[in-house]
Amino acid sequence: MTTLLEQTVLPDTDGGDVQQLDALLAVLTADHSVIVSAGESSAQLPEELRQILTTVLSNLIQGTAVTVEPHRTLLTTQEAADILGITRPTLVRLLTDNEIPYTTPGRHRRVQLTDVLAYQQRTRTQRAEALAELAAPDPRPTETDGFIATR
Numbered sequence: 001m002t003t004l005l006e007q008t009v010l011p012d013t014d015g016g017d018v019q020q021l022d023a024l025l026a027v028l029t030a031d032h033s034v035i036v037s038a039g040e041s042s043a044q045l046p047e048e049l050r051q052i053l054t055t056v057l058s059n060l061i062q063g064t065a066v067t068v069e070p071h072r073t074l075l076t077t078q079e080a081a082d083i084l085g086i087t088r089p090t091l092v093r094l095l096t097d098n099e100i101p102y103t104t105p106g107r108h109r110r111v112q113l114t115d116v117l118a119y120q121q122r123t124r125t126q127r128a129e130a131l132a133e134l135a136a137p138d139p140r141p142t143e144t145d146g147f148i149a150t151r
Contacts, residue, residue, distance in 0.1 A: 007068055025061065077108070083117075084120055100116065
């Protein structure tokens with residue numbers, strides 16, 4: 001594996017690390033708690049961190065690069081827009097339409113990361129429901145219902 005910018009990990013193109021990654025993934029996905037130890041110290045791995053590591057390992061095994069990026073919990077409008085993949089003016093419109101809560105501690109708006117992620121999840125759920133509704137068969141009767149086809 002190669003690390004770029006201390007945040008992006010590239011998968012091993014030679015395949016030498018895949019066995020190690022598979023073994024580690026097997027440990028993390030087993031049905032028991034995971035204890036991490038270093039020297040004399042040890043601690044149980046929290047479930048949230050376990051899920052993140054499982055996702056990272058799965059992606060590296062599949063040959064996908066992984067970037068870990070820290071986020072502050074109080075974001076600028078540009079940072080929030082970047083997370084949502086929208087423009088800053090679009091985000092500002094969502095804020096003024098009360099779609100996402102915000103504060104104005106000084107001259108600039110600030111948005112909580114949890115509120116941005118909650119909005120992102122809400123919109124994903126709404127899109128999935130709309131898609132499922134579109135894909136569902138139409139329960140209304142059609143003109144051909146009730147007619148018997150003859151040869």
